[in-house]
Amino acid sequence: MSPQELDLEAYLKQIGKPLGVSDWFQMDQSRINAFADVTLDHQFIHIDAERAKSETPFGGTIAHGYLTLALLTHMLNQVAPVPKNARAQINYGLNRVRFLHPVGANARIRANVGLDSINERRKGQYLFEFDVSMQIENVKTPALMAKSLALYTF
Numbered sequence: 001m002s003p004q005e006l007d008l009e010a011y012l013k014q015i016g017k018p019l020g021v022s023d024w025f026q027m028d029q030s031r032i033n034a035f036a037d038v039t040l041d042h043q044f045i046h047i048d049a050e051r052a053k054s055e056t057p058f059g060g061t062i063a064h065g066y067l068t069l070a071l072l073t074h075m076l077n078q079v080a081p082v083p084k085n086a087r088a089q090i091n092y093g094l095n096r097v098r099f100l101h102p103v104g105a106n107a108r109i110r111a112n113v114g115l116d117s118i119n120e121r122r123k124g125q126y127l128f129e130f131d132v133s134m135q136i137e138n139v140k141t142p143a144l145m146a147k148s149l150a151l152y153t154f
Helices: 008-012 029-039 049-055 065-070 072-079
Strands: 018-021 025-027 088-099 107-122 125-136 144-153
Touching: 008 107, 018 072, 029 065, 065 072, 065 088, 065 144, 072 107, 072 125, 072 144
Parallel strands: none
Antiparallel strands: 018 107, 025 107, 088 144, 107 125, 125 144
């Protein structure tokens, strides 16, 4: 069954299992610069390639951790889209977010997604907890790990 075909009952059968891996996503410098502009975080490690290369151990600019985290939703939806019989979805938050490795400009990242739990909060409302590990291509240590929470109404 493809992810697009999953309804609540199908997701309930996937608890404790890996759901899949997202497509690779290139973290280009223009996206990092745009995020810096939106968040007013213009720290040189993100936007000044020459200085980042000479003054940091990263070898160049790196993405903001929160930019990497913000892309989690895009990648999560590729692997675990909204259940087909859901009426509404709300981002409920995150648990245990850890930034483990910087994402360099032009690196490719993707998400490994598992389903930890589904709990009924009230009639017709279910809280899904996804286990997400964001990988960097050719890097052993994940960029980040997090528990992503989504609240669905059926």
